[in-house]
Amino acid sequence: MQNIHGESLNEYYISLFRENFRRRKERLNALRTKEDALAYRDEVRRKIRGIFKLPSEKIPLEPVTTKITEHHGVTIEHLYFYSRPGLPVTANLYYAAARKNPSRLPAVLYLMGHNGNGKAASKFFPLALAEKGFAVLVPDPIGQGERIQFAGVEGVDGHCVFEHNILGKQQLLCGDFFGTWRVWDAIRSLDYLCSRPEVDTSRVAVAGCSGGGTLTTWLNALDDRPALMSPSCYITSWKRNVENELPVDVEQVPPGAVAAGLEMSDFLIAAAPRPMLILGAENDFFDPRGTTETFEELRRFYALLGCEEDVRMELEPGGHGYRLESREAFYRFVLSYMHVEALPEEPSGLCPLTFRLSYEDQQLSAEPSGLILLTDPQTFVCDGSVFRIPGTRHVGEFSAELAGRLNEHRTRKTPEELRAALKKRLGAVEAFVPDYRVLRGRCGKKQHFSRFALETEPGRPLCVLKRVGDDTFFHLPEERGTVRLYLAEFDCEDELAGRMPEGGEPLYGLDMRGLGECTPSGTDQPEVRDFFNLYQFDYHFASLGLFLNRPVLAGKVQDILCTLELPPFTGAGVTLESRGLACYPALIAALFAKRPPQLELSALPQSWGDAACVHVPELPMSSLIPGILEDTDLPELIAAVSELTRVNIAG
Numbered sequence: 001m002q003n004i005h006g007e008s009l010n011e012y013y014i015s016l017f018r019e020n021f022r023r024r025k026e027r028l029n030a031l032r033t034k035e036d037a038l039a040y041r042d043e044v045r046r047k048i049r050g051i052f053k054l055p056s057e058k059i060p061l062e063p064v065t066t067k068i069t070e071h072h073g074v075t076i077e078h079l080y081f082y083s084r085p086g087l088p089v090t091a092n093l094y095y096a097a098a099r100k101n102p103s104r105l106p107a108v109l110y111l112m113g114h115n116g117n118g119k120a121a122s123k124f125f126p127l128a129l130a131e132k133g134f135a136v137l138v139p140d141p142i143g144q145g146e147r148i149q150f151a152g153v154e155g156v157d158g159h160c161v162f163e164h165n166i167l168g169k170q171q172l173l174c175g176d177f178f179g180t181w182r183v184w185d186a187i188r189s190l191d192y193l194c195s196r197p198e199v200d201t202s203r204v205a206v207a208g209c210s211g212g213g214t215l216t217t218w219l220n221a222l223d224d225r226p227a228l229m230s231p232s233c234y235i236t237s238w239k240r241n242v243e244n245e246l247p248v249d250v251e252q253v254p255p256g257a258v259a260a261g262l263e264m265s266d267f268l269i270a271a272a273p274r275p276m277l278i279l280g281a282e283n284d285f286f287d288p289r290g291t292t293e294t295f296e297e298l299r300r301f302y303a304l305l306g307c308e309e310d311v312r313m314e315l316e317p318g319g320h321g322y323r324l325e326s327r328e329a330f331y332r333f334v335l336s337y338m339h340v341e342a343l344p345e346e347p348s349g350l351c352p353l354t355f356r357l358s359y360e361d362q363q364l365s366a367e368p369s370g371l372i373l374l375t376d377p378q379t380f381v382c383d384g385s386v387f388r389i390p391g392t393r394h395v396g397e398f399s400a401e402l403a404g405r406l407n408e409h410r411t412r413k414t415p416e417e418l419r420a421a422l423k424k425r426l427g428a429v430e431a432f433v434p435d436y437r438v439l440r441g442r443c444g445k446k447q448h449f450s451r452f453a454l455e456t457e458p459g460r461p462l463c464v465l466k467r468v469g470d471d472t473f474f475h476l477p478e479e480r481g482t483v484r485l486y487l488a489e490f491d492c493e494d495e496l497a498g499r500m501p502e503g504g505e506p507l508y509g510l511d512m513r514g515l516g517e518c519t520p521s522g523t524d525q526p527e528v529r530d531f532f533n534l535y536q537f538d539y540h541f542a543s544l545g546l547f548l549n550r551p552v553l554a555g556k557v558q559d560i561l562c563t564l565e566l567p568p569f570t571g572a573g574v575t576l577e578s579r580g581l582a583c584y585p586a587l588i589a590a591l592f593a594k595r596p597p598q599l600e601l602s603a604l605p606q607s608w609g610d611a612a613c614v615h616v617p618e619l620p621m622s623s624l625i626p627g628i629l630e631d632t633d634l635p636e637l638i639a640a641v642s643e644l645t646r647v648n649i650a651g
Contacts, residue, residue, distance in 0.1 A: 009513050010520045012460050013544045014242050020258050021239040024266075028297065037272075037304040044266040048221050051254045052180045054187070059085060061192055073097050074130040080386070083188035086393035090146040090386055091139035091189065092119050094130040095198065104200035106338040107135040107193050109226075111186055111219070113210030113233075113322075114249065116160050118145020125327055132331065133340045135199050139189045141182055141215070142395055143167065146385040149395055156616060161211075161249050165539070166616055168250030170399040172546075173612045174406065175627030179251035181395070183218040190225060202227060203338045207330055209233050209279075209322035214252050221270035228337055229271060230330050232279035233320050236290030238264050238547065244287055245520075247540045255626050259549035265294040269301055275310040277333040279326045283319040291315065396615060403612035406629045413632060415640045419591055421631040426554035429592055431561035437461055441472050442493070447500055449493060449509075452476060456555075456562045462513040463559040465566070467506065468496055476566055479506050482573040485597070487560065487582040491516040495579075505575075510563055512556040512585065514541055514622065542621030552622040553585055560589035564597065579603045581623050587637050596645040604649065607634035 031037050063081040070076075077093040095105065108129055115121040118140035126136040140147045143163035150156040150163050168178035186206075194201045206226045208216040213234030220229040238258060241248060254262075268276060276298075280291040295313040302311045312333065316325040334340070386392055413421065423429070439451035450473040453461035467473050485508045488495055492509035493516065501507040511518045520541065538552075545552045564574065574597035578586040583601045590596045608628050611617035632640075641647055 007520060008460050008462050009518065009541060010245065012457055012462065013541065016548060017239045017242045017258060017544075020261060021237065021263060024261055024263055028301070031301070031304060034304055034306065037301055041269055041272055044262060045221070045270045047260045047262060048254075048267060048270055051257060051260070052177065052183060052218070052222060054180060054184060054222065055084070058188070058191065059083075061188065061195065063192060063195075070097055072127060074127050080389065081188065081192050083185045084398075086391050087395070088386055088389050088392055089139050089185050089189060090119070091137055091192070092126070093193075093196070094126040094136040094138070096130050096133065104203075105133060105135045105198050106203035106334070106340055107137070107196075107199045107205070108334065109186070109190055109193055109204065109206045110136055110138045111189075111206065111208030111212040111215040112138065112141055112144060113208065113212040114144070114159065114161050114164075116144060116148070118147065120145055124324075125322070128327070128331070129334075132335070134334075135193070135196065137189055137193045139185065140386075141211075142178075142185065148385065150616070151385075153616060165250050165621075167395050167399070169617055169619070169621060169624060170396060170403075170612045172250075172255070172624055172626045173608050173629050174399055174402045175630055176399070176402070177251075177255055179218060179254060182215055182251050183222060186215055186219045187223055190219070190223060194225065201225070205229065205334050205338070207232070209326070210320065211249065211251075213279075214249075217264070217267045220274070220276075221267040226271075226274065228275040228277075228334065230277040230279060230333060231268075232322055232326055232330075233281055233284055234286055235264065235268070235278050235280065235294055236286045236288070237294060240287040240290035240293075242544060244285075245540070246285060246287075248543055250543070253543045253546045255546050256549040258547040264290075265297055268294070268298055272298075273302060273305045273307045273310060275333075275337055276312070277330060278311070278313040279322075279329060280313070280315045281318055281320055281323075281326075282315050283317075285320060288315055400613040403609055403629055407609055407633065410630070410632070410636075412636055413640065415591060415643050418632055418637070418640045422588060422591070422625075425551070425625045425628060425631065426557065426588075427548075427550045429554055429557050429561060429588075431558075431565055431592070431594060433565045434562040436465070436476065436566070438474055439464070446498055447496075448472060450474075454559070454562060454566075456513070456559045462518065462555070463563070464492075464511045464517055465563055466492055466496075466509045466511070467568075468499065468509060469501060469507070476568055478570075479568040479572045481505070482575060483508065483568055484575045484577055485510060485563065485569065487512065487576065487578040487586055488515050489578070489580040489582045493517075506568065506572075508568065510559065512559045512582075514538065514552060514556075538620045538622045542624070545622075546626065551625050553588070553625055556585040556622075557588045557592065560585055561592060564589075564593055564595070569597075574598070575600060581605050581620070584623055584634075587634075587641050590641045590645055590647075591637070596641070598645055599641065599647045600650070601638075601647065602650040604634070609633040 061081040063079055065077050065079045067078045074094055075097045080088040080090045083089050112118055119138040122138055126138050129136045143149055144160045156162050171178050204226055205228045206216050206219055207230040209232040213231035216229055216231040220226055278295055280288050282288055298311045299308055302308045314329045434454045434456050437453040439453055442449045447468055450467040452465045454463050454465055456462050483506045488511050492511045496509050542552045576586050576597040577600045579602040583604055590599055606618045611619045
């Protein structure tokens with residue numbers, strides 16, 4: 001079906017991000033003095049730290065070196081240390097095998113991007129830096145390299161961002177954030193690097209490309225120790241990302257960041273006045289226009305601090321990736337600031353960078369047997385890689401345990417208490433009489449759909465209401481008696497195909513925002529239109545909702561509440577029918593409705609609590625409410641709504 005009004009949702013989000021960008025720009029332009037700039041920097045630091053909520057205590061690192069490799073004149077220590085109880089971080093430490101300089105070494109923490117091989121995918125960069133007189137630590141991020149969590153699990157055993165998505169969804173339900181886990185590992189990696197006696201802790205740089213550029217940006221906003229930073233192929237603006245329909249990974253969506261008035265460049269401002277080199281590519285999907293805009297903004301900010309020359313930018317030819325030109329730009333940058341004598345070019349004779357496992361990659365593992373990854377998909381237990389270290393825990397176990405504790409200690413709420421709690425989670429859900437646009441009807445062999453696009457956000461038609469019957473309506477009629485409103489799980493016309501009103505009860509269907517003909521087209525594979533697939537429309541718009549502290553589910557609830565204010569439903573008794581994923585917005589809408597409709601639910605979806613505890617959750621991003629398990633779960637929500645209206649549940 002053609003997505004007639006799907007683009008309205010995209011434009012709606014673009015308008016919100018543009019407005020945030022505009023307001024913030026006005027505020028930055030109003031800064032006039034060094035004191036103004038420092039006050040703004042301190043403010044964004046507080047906001048960022050409030051979002052990430054880092055652990056309050058650090059456990060002992062307990063580092064273990066598993067083996068040592070000599071490679072092209074460079075010593076590579078293969079090791080692991082602990083960032084959390086039961087959570088070892090595998091890493092490689094590189095330094096010149098025969099150091100002539102007895103003084104302490106400058107160091108680089110290199111944070112990997114989204115590559116399944118993790119640290120083993122980075123060969124040239126750490127070896128070259130080691131030859132230039134640096135100590136270089138390259139850790140495996142969660143879900144990559146030797147820290148793969150779902151090896152062999154059907155539907156997940158692919159790119160590492162699938163792992164991130166699963167873990168991130170489970171953590172969101174418990175009020176946690178996967179980006180916090182990743183950056184905490186990076187902070188503990190910095191702890192380890194600074195604990196080495198040969199490292200000069202006053203000369204430590206942090207760099208990373210793509211997802212590693214994201215992590216570099218987060219880390220430097222949250223930790224004051226790095227002397228300088230260089231994110232590559234990430235820096236643009238969230239406004240540009242939204243305008244370009246660019247999907248992002250779950251750890252790249254700090255919950256509520258845009259609602260707090262932040263933009264991506266604020267994470268760089270938080271690190272000011274430390275020197276930074278922003279690297280990008282002229283044909284990157286991270287829009288280089290945004291890279292340049294961010295750089296100009298930072299240069300003005302740094303000028304207020306009296307150090308404009310300490311922020312630099314280079315855009316290299318080509319597309320996304322950490323090419324030789326970018327690496328050489330970083331070498332020049334750190335050598336100039338850390339006063340290290342320049343040494344030869346990148347070592348030769350190395351295997352080319354590859355995304356496939358090779359003998360070279362296995363050599364770079366911390367676990368002596370190499371990257372052998374097996375798993376039981378029914379449990380949290382993996383046999384191989386980091387899971388061969390006794391006591392290692394699957395990241396999903398932490399979410400499952402937290403969900404269990406929340407369930408154990410959570411008290412059942414009255415409808416009034418639950419309504420108040422959900423208001424905080426969802427933002428404003430406002431029932432008002434929406435304006436509507438009359439669309440051309442669609443005729444089938446046995447049924448006719450009269451169609452109306454409802455403006456459930458000011459001036460924006462975000463959902464489509466349809467009257468099912470054998471006649472045509474050009475305006476919404478006033479109905480009497482009882483009216484049935486069917487909520488589409490995916491597509492109203494597909495799910496109501498061939499169905500006609502029964503017993504004189506008028507039948508309506510509703511494509512809520514993002515569903516049916518209100519599905520946005522901006523996906524990597526628009527012809528697929530897979531609701532659950534990573535990077536498809538559900539994931540993308542759910543991520544934007546997280547930025548805004550406005551989950552997509554809240555918007556769907558508002559669609560229902562506004563629909564119930566229209567003439568067909570105000571003078572009649574309403575039965576709200578839903579199945580599957582549509583049961584969530586139906587229940588919440590009934591809780592908030594002025595006149596709670598009766599509910600008929602079928603094929604109840606996976607509960608939020610179950611989704612947080614199983615190995616691979618079945619719920620898509622749009623069905624999640626961050627931190628919801630602190631307040632309620634599906635059975636409790638049903639019980640609360642049942643106090644207000646009749647709820648019938650079919651199998």
